[in-house]
Amino acid sequence: MKIFIDSANIEEIREINDLGFLAGVTTNPTLVAKEKGDFHQLVRQICDIVDGPVNAEPLGVSFNEMINEGQALANLHPNVVVKIPLCEDGLRAIRYLSQLGIKTNATLVFSANQALLAARAGASYISPFVGRLDDAGNDGLHVLAEIVNILDQYAVNTEIIAASIRHPMHVTEAAKIGAHIATIPYKVIKAMIRHPLTDLGIEKFVEDGKKLLG
Numbered sequence: 001m002k003i004f005i006d007s008a009n010i011e012e013i014r015e016i017n018d019l020g021f022l023a024g025v026t027t028n029p030t031l032v033a034k035e036k037g038d039f040h041q042l043v044r045q046i047c048d049i050v051d052g053p054v055n056a057e058p059l060g061v062s063f064n065e066m067i068n069e070g071q072a073l074a075n076l077h078p079n080v081v082v083k084i085p086l087c088e089d090g091l092r093a094i095r096y097l098s099q100l101g102i103k104t105n106a107t108l109v110f111s112a113n114q115a116l117l118a119a120r121a122g123a124s125y126i127s128p129f130v131g132r133l134d135d136a137g138n139d140g141l142h143v144l145a146e147i148v149n150i151l152d153q154y155a156v157n158t159e160i161i162a163a164s165i166r167h168p169m170h171v172t173e174a175a176k177i178g179a180h181i182a183t184i185p186y187k188v189i190k191a192m193i194r195h196p197l198t199d200l201g202i203e204k205f206v207e208d209g210k211k212l213l214g
Helices: 010-017 029-033 039-049 063-074 088-099 112-121 130-135 140-153 168-177 186-193 196-212
Strands: 002-006 022-026 054-056 080-085 104-109 125-128 159-162 181-184
Touching (some): 002 186, 010 022, 022 181, 039 063, 063 080, 063 088, 080 088, 088 104, 088 112, 125 140, 140 168, 168 181
Parallel strands (some): 080 104, 104 125, 125 159
16 A cells, blocks of 8 residues: 655655655645645645655636646646546546546545546546544445445556545554555654554663663
8 A cells, every 4th residue: 555645744745755655645725725835836846855646636616627727737747636526527527637638536535436436537546535434423444445345346447545544543444455545644654653662672772782882
C-alpha cells in the first residue's frame, strides 16, 4: 500500500517526504484555506517537492466550474490529479476530464455504489472517507472492504485511496483490506513512526554504547 500525506502545508510535506516513503499528496479546499499564498502557486510548490501524484480540487462545484478549473490545475504540472466530489455534475466532470487524459480522484465517496459509478465514469482514483463514515455511526472500514472487493472482482483500472484517516489502526486495517493507497494526516504519520518499545530500545542501546566506549 502506498502512503500519501493529506496536507497542504509545505513544511509538513517536505519533512515527511524526506523520510523516504512518501508516494503522493492529497489536498482539499479546507486544507488549502489554512495556508497563505496563491492556490496554484502552492500546488506548484508541492509538485516540486514530491515526485508523485498531487491531488488538487477545484473550488467550484458546478460541471463547468469543475472542468474549467480542473483543466487549469492539470496544466500546472504533469503530476496533478484533479479531485472531483461525487455528485451528478461530478460524474460528468470525471468523464469529461478523463477523456482529455486528465487524471481524476472521485472524492467524498461514502458507499460502494458511488465508488462503482465513479470507476465506470473513468476516475483514476476513488477516495472512500473512512473516518467520516465512522463519525456518522457507520463502519468505514466495512465500506472500504466492499469497494476493494467489488473493484477487484471486475479488474477495474482505478486505485482506491483510504481517506479521512483518524488514527494508525485505520492505516493497518486499510492495508489488510487491500486499499492501494492511504492518505494520512501529518500527525497520524508521526504517530505511526513512534512506539514506546522502540524508544526504550534506543535508550538502552545508547546507554550500553556509552559503557563500551568507557
